[in-house]
Amino acid sequence: xxxxxxxxxxxxxxxxxxxxxxxxxxxxxxxxxxxxxxxxxxxxxxxxxxxxxxxxxxxxxxxxxxxxxxxxxxxxxxxxxxxxxxxxxxxxxxxxxxxxxxxxxxxxxxxxxxxxxxxxxxxx
Amino acid sequence: xxxxxxxxxxxxxxxxxxxxxxxxxxxxxxxxxxxxxxxxxxxxxxxxxxxxxxxxxxxxxxxxxxxxxxxxxxxxxxxxxxxxxxxxxxxxxxxxxxxxxxxxxxx
Numbered sequence: 001x002x003x004x005x006x007x008x009x010x011x012x013x014x015x016x017x018x019x020x021x022x023x024x025x026x027x028x029x030x031x032x033x034x035x036x037x038x039x040x041x042x043x044x045x046x047x048x049x050x051x052x053x054x055x056x057x058x059x060x061x062x063x064x065x066x067x068x069x070x071x072x073x074x075x076x077x078x079x080x081x082x083x084x085x086x087x088x089x090x091x092x093x094x095x096x097x098x099x100x101x102x103x104x105x106x107x108x109x110x111x112x113x114x115x116x117x118x119x120x121x122x123x124x
Numbered sequence: 125x126x127x128x129x130x131x132x133x134x135x136x137x138x139x140x141x142x143x144x145x146x147x148x149x150x151x152x153x154x155x156x157x158x159x160x161x162x163x164x165x166x167x168x169x170x171x172x173x174x175x176x177x178x179x180x181x182x183x184x185x186x187x188x189x190x191x192x193x194x195x196x197x198x199x200x201x202x203x204x205x206x207x208x209x210x211x212x213x214x215x216x217x218x219x220x221x222x223x224x225x226x227x228x229x230x231x
Binding site: 046117 | 162168222224
């Protein structure tokens with residue numbers, strides 16, 4: 001069974017930093033690209049970014065709203081995904097989900113399994 | 125970035141109804157569109173991918189159609205478990221984007 005468990009959410013002051021983790025199990029983590037998606041309270045879903053697999057050089061993509069402030073990384077030996085968030089703003093307050101990207105032969109890929117999320121609150 | 129516009133934002137319906145949600149892309153995304161269902165306090169759940177392919181385990185009353193810039197999600201014979209919020213997502217570009225969501229409420 002695919003399981004994704006996020007952790008690390010907390011209350012942090014504006015301008016601060018936080019690192020989220022996502023522990024994966026039930027599938028071959030190293031094969032898959034992984035996404036981070038967030039949801040502000042009462043709002044819709046916002047894609048944050050993606051990290052590809054080793055075969056694709058662990059390259060990353062980011063939403064414009066977080067580019068230069070957030071960094072996605074992974075440790076395939078630990079089946080773990082990370083989101084380093086720096087220079088946090090109040091508008092970064094959200095539940096952060098990690099999501100597995102489905103394997104396919106296409107360049108275009110979508111997420112098929114999601115974790116339950118971890119809450120990040122940015123407030124003074 | 126490709127903008128995704130969903131309509132309506134809220135939909136009131138009764139059990140047994142047929143409902144249709146529309147998603148429009150600001151430029152062609154071919155068929156690179158997914159639909160997700162989300163219930164309060166829960167993670168999204170994949171329903172449809174590549175615009176019209178039903179995810180394994182999803183009831184056949186859900187269907188998707190469209191290509192290019194206009195897409196629809198149809199739920200036939202609406203069931204109590206279907207009252208939720210639905211999101212479309214384009215994955216044609218390297219910067220993925222979601223629609224604003226459609227909340228399906230009990231009439």
